Amino acid sequence: MSDEADIRAGEVAVALPETFDAGLYFIGRIRTPWKRREDCPKNARESEAVCTIEVEQRWVAGLVDVDNCSHLLILYWMHQARRDLVQQVPRHYGRPRGTFALRSPVRPNPIAASVVRLLGIEGARLSVIGLDCLDGTPLVDLKPYFASTDAVGEAVVGWHTEKQAH
Amino acid sequence: MSDEADIRAGEVAVALPETFDAGLYFIGRIRTPWKRREDCPKNARESEAVCTIEVEQRWVAGLVDVDNCSHLLILYWMHQARRDLVQQVPRHYGRPRGTFALRSPVRPNPIAASVVRLLGIEGARLSVIGLDCLDGTPLVDLKPYFASTDAVGEAVVGWHTEKQAH
Numbered sequence: 001m002s003d004e005a006d007i008r009a010g011e012v013a014v015a016l017p018e019t020f021d022a023g024l025y026f027i028g029r030i031r032t033p034w035k036r037r038e039d040c041p042k043n044a045r046e047s048e049a050v051c052t053i054e055v056e057q058r059w060v061a062g063l064v065d066v067d068n069c070s071h072l073l074i075l076y077w078m079h080q081a082r083r084d085l086v087q088q089v090p091r092h093y094g095r096p097r098g099t100f101a102l103r104s105p106v107r108p109n110p111i112a113a114s115v116v117r118l119l120g121i122e123g124a125r126l127s128v129i130g131l132d133c134l135d136g137t138p139l140v141d142l143k144p145y146f147a148s149t150d151a152v153g154e155a156v157v158g159w160h161t162e163k164q165a166h
Numbered sequence: 167m168s169d170e171a172d173i174r175a176g177e178v179a180v181a182l183p184e185t186f187d188a189g190l191y192f193i194g195r196i197r198t199p200w201k202r203r204e205d206c207p208k209n210a211r212e213s214e215a216v217c218t219i220e221v222e223q224r225w226v227a228g229l230v231d232v233d234n235c236s237h238l239l240i241l242y243w244m245h246q247a248r249r250d251l252v253q254q255v256p257r258h259y260g261r262p263r264g265t266f267a268l269r270s271p272v273r274p275n276p277i278a279a280s281v282v283r284l285l286g287i288e289g290a291r292l293s294v295i296g297l298d299c300l301d302g303t304p305l306v307d308l309k310p311y312f313a314s315t316d317a318v319g320e321a322v323v324g325w326h327t328e329k330q331a332h
Contacts, residue, residue: 025187060252064252101235141273155317158234
């Protein structure tokens, strides 16, 4: 995965640290209709597909009260992504940008964060709308989404706004 | 930290898996005015304190273009939290709730997600408003916040709304 050959012109890689600082447990899997990266929607709002979050039996008791949340923040592990690029050239943007200015899965800790609408829960399985990841993606966390602290309607990403204006 | 004695009546612990499934790099530290857990604001909107995110030198080149984001999604590691509770009794709520219905730092993967307003960047240091964590908290990720996919103003957390109505 961290092959030099995968780097596009203008991308910058760094040496990764020799050790990890903390460990994650995968607490479930995400089931989606997308089996290959190129099939995934470009972002989650592009698709109304219903996806399924399967929580491991060990953690199912943690789902109590989740059913009265309209939306959840889902953290998941982008297991196919390399971790050493600090500047990268997204396919559709054409010039290098800092990794932390992008939502690309390629980042030192490939954890994605997506807001989903919860349709329902049956046992260990949640039906949701709003994911764009590969089938089988490991689940890292589920959190209630609070509009009071998580929703900032006026937020602006300058480079993205400029691009859309052209 | 995972001492039985820390469990309140009604809380439920599970046995943690024997191995981790993935590793995290801490990519920096968060500087805040709060040195003890009991000093931290109850949530980030309660404080207008300016906090500083210090990114490690290795990753600084990843900050290019971040300066034109008005808001960022910050992921950080709640390093003082136990990880084995699936049901817990938050201090102010009085009855057990599922871990995944709470934003408590106590969860299998103690990664917090906070939306911050970016005031400015100087080299490796970002000045932001909107954090509520301990001074020295390890940084896991920075992402641009996109209102189009991250902001859901109408989201509701039922148990919380009911509580406020009483």
